[in-house]
Amino acid sequence: MKKPKLVVVGNGMAGIRTVEELLTLAPDLYEITVFGAEPHPNYNRILLSPVLAGEQEFKDIVLNPLSWYAENGIRLHLGKSVARIDRHRRTVVANDGTEEPYDRLLLATGSMPFILPVPGKDLKGVISYRDIYDTETMIATAKAKKHAVVIGGGLLGLEAANGLKIRGMDVTVVHLGEWLLDKQLDVTAGQLLQTSLEERGLSFLLQKQTAELVGNDAGEVTAVRFKDGDEVAADLVVMAVGIRPNTALAESAGLHCNRGIVVSDALQTFDPRIYAVGECVSHRGVAYGLVAPLFEQAKVCANHLAQLGIGQYKGSVLSTKLKVTGIDLFSAGDFMGGEGTEDIVLSDPAGGVYKKLVIKDDQLVGACLYGDTADGAWYFKLLREGRKIADLRDHIMFGESAIGDAGVQGQSRAGAMQDSDEVCGCNGVCKGTIVKAIKEKGLFTVDDVKKHTKAASSCGSCTGLVEQILMNTLGSSFQETPKTKAVCGCTDHNHGEVRKAIREHHLTSHKAVYDFLEWRTPNGCATCRPAVNYYLISTWPKEAVDDPQSRFVNERVHANIQKDGTFSVIPQMKGGVTNSSELRRIADVADKYHVPMVKVTGGQRIDLLGVKKEDLVSVWKDLGMQSGHAYGKSIRTVKTCVGSEFCRFGTQNSTQMGIDLETMLANMWSPHKVKLAVSGCPRNCAESGIKDVGVIAVDSGWELYVGGNGGIKTEVAQFLCKVKTGDEVKEYTGAFLQLYREEAYYLDRTVHYIARVGLDYIKQKVVDDAANRKALYERLLYSLEGLPDPWAARIAGVQKNEYIPIRLVTAGEPA
Amino acid sequence: MNAPLNTEQWLRVCTVEDIPRLGSRVVERDAGNIAVFRTASDSVFALLDRCPHKAGPLSQGIVHGETVTCPLHSWNIDLTSGEARAPDVGCARRYPVRVENGEVFLALASP
Ligand SMILES: Cc1cc2nc3c(=O)[nH]c(=O)nc-3n(C[C@H](O)[C@H](O)[C@H](O)COP(=O)(O)OP(=O)(O)OC[C@H]3O[C@@H](n4cnc5c(N)ncnc54)[C@H](O)[C@@H]3O)c2cc1C
Numbered sequence: 001m002k003k004p005k006l007v008v009v010g011n012g013m014a015g016i017r018t019v020e021e022l023l024t025l026a027p028d029l030y031e032i033t034v035f036g037a038e039p040h041p042n043y044n045r046i047l048l049s050p051v052l053a054g055e056q057e058f059k060d061i062v063l064n065p066l067s068w069y070a071e072n073g074i075r076l077h078l079g080k081s082v083a084r085i086d087r088h089r090r091t092v093v094a095n096d097g098t099e100e101p102y103d104r105l106l107l108a109t110g111s112m113p114f115i116l117p118v119p120g121k122d123l124k125g126v127i128s129y130r131d132i133y134d135t136e137t138m139i140a141t142a143k144a145k146k147h148a149v150v151i152g153g154g155l156l157g158l159e160a161a162n163g164l165k166i167r168g169m170d171v172t173v174v175h176l177g178e179w180l181l182d183k184q185l186d187v188t189a190g191q192l193l194q195t196s197l198e199e200r201g202l203s204f205l206l207q208k209q210t211a212e213l214v215g216n217d218a219g220e221v222t223a224v225r226f227k228d229g230d231e232v233a234a235d236l237v238v239m240a241v242g243i244r245p246n247t248a249l250a251e252s253a254g255l256h257c258n259r260g261i262v263v264s265d266a267l268q269t270f271d272p273r274i275y276a277v278g279e280c281v282s283h284r285g286v287a288y289g290l291v292a293p294l295f296e297q298a299k300v301c302a303n304h305l306a307q308l309g310i311g312q313y314k315g316s317v318l319s320t321k322l323k324v325t326g327i328d329l330f331s332a333g334d335f336m337g338g339e340g341t342e343d344i345v346l347s348d349p350a351g352g353v354y355k356k357l358v359i360k361d362d363q364l365v366g367a368c369l370y371g372d373t374a375d376g377a378w379y380f381k382l383l384r385e386g387r388k389i390a391d392l393r394d395h396i397m398f399g400e401s402a403i404g405d406a407g408v409q410g411q412s413r414a415g416a417m418q419d420s421d422e423v424c425g426c427n428g429v430c431k432g433t434i435v436k437a438i439k440e441k442g443l444f445t446v447d448d449v450k451k452h453t454k455a456a457s458s459c460g461s462c463t464g465l466v467e468q469i470l471m472n473t474l475g476s477s478f479q480e481t482p483k484t485k486a487v488c489g490c491t492d493h494n495h496g497e498v499r500k501a502i503r504e505h506h507l508t509s510h511k512a513v514y515d516f517l518e519w520r521t522p523n524g525c526a527t528c529r530p531a532v533n534y535y536l537i538s539t540w541p542k543e544a545v546d547d548p549q550s551r552f553v554n555e556r557v558h559a560n561i562q563k564d565g566t567f568s569v570i571p572q573m574k575g576g577v578t579n580s581s582e583l584r585r586i587a588d589v590a591d592k593y594h595v596p597m598v599k600v601t602g603g604q605r606i607d608l609l610g611v612k613k614e615d616l617v618s619v620w621k622d623l624g625m626q627s628g629h630a631y632g633k634s635i636r637t638v639k640t641c642v643g644s645e646f647c648r649f650g651t652q653n654s655t656q657m658g659i660d661l662e663t664m665l666a667n668m669w670s671p672h673k674v675k676l677a678v679s680g681c682p683r684n685c686a687e688s689g690i691k692d693v694g695v696i697a698v699d700s701g702w703e704l705y706v707g708g709n710g711g712i713k714t715e716v717a718q719f720l721c722k723v724k725t726g727d728e729v730k731e732y733t734g735a736f737l738q739l740y741r742e743e744a745y746y747l748d749r750t751v752h753y754i755a756r757v758g759l760d761y762i763k764q765k766v767v768d769d770a771a772n773r774k775a776l777y778e779r780l781l782y783s784l785e786g787l788p789d790p791w792a793a794r795i796a797g798v799q800k801n802e803y804i805p806i807r808l809v810t811a812g813e814p815a
Numbered sequence: 816m817n818a819p820l821n822t823e824q825w826l827r828v829c830t831v832e833d834i835p836r837l838g839s840r841v842v843e844r845d846a847g848n849i850a851v852f853r854t855a856s857d858s859v860f861a862l863l864d865r866c867p868h869k870a871g872p873l874s875q876g877i878v879h880g881e882t883v884t885c886p887l888h889s890w891n892i893d894l895t896s897g898e899a900r901a902p903d904v905g906c907a908r909r910y911p912v913r914v915e916n917g918e919v920f921l922a923l924a925s926p
């Protein structure tokens with residue numbers, strides 16, 4: 001069958017983002033053609049301002065080079081503007097006559113700058129600010145001419161003015177409103193902004209209405225004249241007074257438009273074959289002019305183009321930032337306030353700081369920050385979540401830090417903390433303790449602080465905060481922790497170097513590693529030995545000898561040590577499925593060994609807590625079940641939902657898929673624990689979104705997500721790809737996990753590993769390169785093949801002494 | 816090793832080979848278990864199996880050099896003295912050990 005044809009009109013940010021999203025969901029569904037009126041591949045329009053300001057060059061802001069189109073088999077018509085859509089014959093025709101048929105059409109024509117309808121608007125030297133052509137014109141003019149007038153004191157106008165000033169022109173900004181950025185800021189913040197831009201040498205004319213642009217005989221602009229008769233000289237006039245959705249093409253094709261091409265929540269126009277995204281669209285009566293909502297639209301639209309049909313776009317709340325280096329402002333939501341709202345305001349004009357929060361019905365509905373925008377993201381989050389803020393109200397103005405809602409990075413929170421405030425929740429260490437240790441013991445690094453105070457030595461989520469405290473306490477003598485830290489005090493080599501040496505020099509024993517890399521200690525320490533052990537066995541499976549003495553007690557004993565020195569035993573229950581005979585044996589074991597607590601775990605299995613070490617082997621024997629590896633840096637569980645076998649929503653047999661995965665991955669060691677989940681439909685009852693690998697069944701196959709984490713910091717898994725069959729689920733999952741096993745550093749979860757190498761890299765290795773995927777998958781199967789179940793091995797006598805204490809029976813021993 | 820005081824007596828507990836290298840064995844005793852450690856160079860040390868921090872079982876820790884790292888919160892305990900290594904402060908009781916012909920003897924106090 002021939003592929004259906006998708007034609008995209010508009011080679012800009014929204015259109016191409018939709019194509020990208022579509023390619024990840026359904027790479028081979030369409031034959032894709034793109035028309036672009038500009039003679040360039042898709043570039044980042046947002047970054048035109050840094051280009052104008054000389055901070056970046058055009059080549060830096062290209063998003064999709066021509067090679068990208070070629071690699072994805074996309075036919076690209078550059079410099080061709082589509083003039084006509086023939087909806088009956090389902091073709092589009094470009095201004096040069098090029099004609100392309102379509103089965104689906106995507107309109108992403110963006111918007112047109114609004115040009116004031118004043119005399120002289122067509123003079124030479126009068127431009128708008130929309131694309132790279134305009135930007136280059138401004139850069140060229142700045143070299144030759146002196147006087148620039150920017151009409152419009154909005155985001156675009158100010159960015160243009162700032163750039164032209166940096167390029168050496170005298171710049172006057174003309175603005176109709178009472179203050180600058182009157183759509184983004186309230187009057188106080190607007191005035192603060194004006195002051196600081198004036199300090200940079202910009203001039204402003206507010207509440208001025210342009211009447212006419214004056215030109216010379218050569219048709220070049222020379223001045224701007226206002227309604228009140230005033231005039232300013234101008235060699236260049238930049239009109240930045242707003243944009244209008246570019247709907248001409250759609251309208252001429254008879255599509256319903258109303259200040260934008262009208263679309264449904266599925267981004268579909270009134271013609272079901274035609275979709276539209278981006279600034280050209282009117283969704284629920286709103287046309288957006290910022291990329292964040294457009295990217296949300298792109299995601300939903302791609303989902304429908306891929307025929308998945310589950311996405312819905314419901315509109316977006318917006319936030320704004322001005323991209324003028326050195327000026328921080330942020331606004332979101334309804335920052336003006338009005339009927340029924342209350343304001344909380346902090347104003348320090350001398351210090352250049354102004355913050356206003358607008359509250360309605362006990363919810364934050366707007367924020368406007370100037371000078372200190374560090375908490376913008378936090379306010380934006382509260383605003384979007386619509387969280388009740390009664391409990392925060394007293395402190396909300398002072399930001400997230402004042403709430404003690406410690407996130408992962410310390411940012412500037414540390415300075416604001418009291419000495420009695422807790423920094424490390426795991427180890428109960430207060431700021432005062434850390435500061436004292438730094439001063440008295442002369443500590444310089446996070447590692448020092450870890451050693452001396454235990455702060456940041458457990459979950460590590462307060463590391464950022466500790467760094468901040470170091471920085472605040474030591475000032476300039478603070479040395480940032482290098483990105484690639486030594487493994488531990490035994491060596492100067494970092495994890496990457498150790499892995500590399502083991503691989504490249506075929507090192508297969510601890511001794512070989514310590515000798516070759518000149519470890520300072522004869523046999524490492526409790527930090528490096530487990531890491532080296534993992535690197536050895538993962539790099540040289542079946543060759544390197546796994547050293548139990550280099551493993552943390554849980555992995556050596558194959559049970560989880562508890563604070564009283566007893567252990568917990570969790571037998572394997574693949575996919576969370578058990579049966580009456582297993583349950584009976586578990587019950588019998590609990591009775592026989594007086595197990596104090598029997599608990600269902602979060603991973604859908606049963607935990608026997610409080611087992612004595614010397615009973616472990618007989619407990620395993622009586623259970624007659626395999627190890628659940630609930631104690632190791634290893635595969636843990638594959639959580640499943642009931643799926644299509646029983647659930648009325650289920651689209652695939654998720655339970656069996658989970659069992660198959662758990663069977664495949666049995667006994668797998670990894671840099672850190674690995675958890676999987678399989679859900680039978682997008683309702684996602686197995687919580688696949690927070691697993692290292694999450695699988696979600698859809699009608700047409702399985703979606704794979706990677707890098708989720710439900711632990712210390714919740715991380716949502718990212719979409720990797722969609723596959724059709726269960727065998728593919730196994731192959732892609734296996735390949736991804738093998739890549740992680742081969743490349744991640746010890747104690748990095750998948751999320752950390754992905755953060756280091758980037759999701760694109762993972763996709764390249766696992767999704768795009770089929771041969772590499774197969775090779776990874778085979779290496780995984782090879783290293784797992786023949787690994788014994790550790791419990792069975794110990795029942796058979798392996799490491800017997802580990803479990804048998806020596807009893808003193810001599811008469812002389814006192815009671 | 817020093818001769819035990821006359822209130823102590825030497826008890827044979829096991830052979831050196833019974834203890835894994837860079838590992839330990841537990842000697843059970845009503846008066847508190849004793850952890851017997853063996854280093855890479857086959858020296859043997861004995862400590863009360865109770866970490867000075869929060870009573871963690873030192874016998875379950877990782878042995879490196881002449882140190883054991885407690886499995887519960889990673890204090891490092893010096894095997895030769897029982898002292899916690901800086902910055903932690905505390906001491907696990909140490910028992911004299913004698914190795915003769917591959918047999919391990921512990922000196923335990925008599926009542
Ligand atoms: C200087 C500047 C700074 C900005 N800064 C920010 C910012 O900081 N933050 C932010 O969120 N947003 C910013 N924006 C807005 C952002 O760039 C736009 O929202 C976004 O680019 C719109 O994407 P789009 O795909 O809808 O339109 P565009 O990116 O404009 O793409 C539309 C494309 O379609 C082409 N086209 C139109 N009609 C046809 C036709 N008939 N045939 C063929 N091709 C056609 C156009 O030539 C254009 O290339 C800025 C914009 C500018 C100009």
Ligand code: SF4
Binds near residue numbers: 641649651681
């Ligand atoms: S995820 Fe879907 S299939 Fe699975 S139990 Fe929930 S609703 Fe049913």
Ligand code: FES
Binds near residue numbers: 867868871885887890
């Ligand atoms: S009990 Fe040993 S370190 Fe805490």
